[in-house]
Amino acid sequence: MAYEFVTTERRGNILIVTMNRPEVYNAVHAPMHNEMSQIWDEFAADPDLWVAILTGAGDKAFSAGNDLKYTAQGGKGKPPETGFGGMAMRFDLEKPVIAAVNGFAMGGGFEMALNCDIIISSETAKFALPEVKVGFFAAASGVQLLSRQIGRKPAVDIMLTGRHVMPDEGKELGFVNQIVPADQLMAAAIAKAEEITAVSPSAVKATKRVLNAMDELENLKASLNYSRQVIMDLRETEDFKEGVTAFVEKRKPEWKNR
Structure with a gap:
């Protein structure tokens, strides 16, 4: 199926998903969220697809995250219930997804x-x-996720400062599995996907099912729902409005703390 903001490619049992808005560094807006959610729905339902690779178009960005300019300009559309990129609130996917991070991954x-x-x-x-x-x-x-994957103290430092983390630090902290030269990225991702497709798909799904159950035991869904409530409260603050406006106007924000 053809999509407007994402491309897909099948290679045997592997699905390659490419976020395709390079002109805005693959930032995600509501229509793209919904396309990605549909892609993950189809991936989950297709018995011939065992592993997916997610990457970004171009050589600059994996994804700049939320498309703030689209938001600030009153862009229409509602993100899906499955959350950011159709992934954040998806708790039952039993097939692995590999991120091939080809540039900056922000927010x-x-x-x-x-x-x-x-x-x-x-x-x-x-x-x-x-x-x-x-x-x-x-x-x-x-x-x-970051606090669970690398521990609370280093995660808090990254979250409260908004600082950049380079790949070597990411690998040391534990959220990056492998670092490769840019021209070898997709080959490395495909090689890893082929390693996974060489083992039992039933065993892989069983492993993912237990990992998903661990997230449930750790109340991940409840915590993410609480984050949604908090972000809605934050949207009513002057700092939120000032932050978005300053970003669009490319200036330093003037925080009010209210």
Whole structure:
């Protein structure tokens, strides 16, 4: 099926999903969220697809995250119930997804990578949760996933400063599995996907089912729903409005703390 903002390619039992808005660094707006949700629905339902690879078009960005300019301009559309990129609130996917991070992964872009089971990073990638710099917080699973995947103390440092994390630090912290030169990224991601397709798909799904159950025991869904409530409260603050406006106007925000 053809999509407007995402491309897909099948290679045997592997699905390659490419976020395709390079002109805005693959930032995600409501129509793209919904396309991605549909793609993950179809991936989950197709018995001939066993592993997916998620990457971004171009050589600059995996994804810049939420399309703030689209939001600020009153862009229409509602994201799906499955959350950011159709992934953040998807709790029952029993097939692995590999993130091939080809450039910067910011905000929701980083959160989509964290939602994947394996992260393979280009040497030129950068990771950040910079939402605090524009009056947001990492509400699309960043708070929960990063703190669980690398531990609370280093995660808090990244979340509260919004600083950039380079691939070598990401690997040291534990959220990056492998770092490769940019021109070898997709080959490495496909090689890893082929490793997974070489083993029992039933056993892989069983493993994912137990991992999903662990998320349920840790109340991940309840925590993400609480994040949604908090972000709605944050939207009513002056800091939120100032952060978005300053971002669009490319100036330093003037925080009011109210």
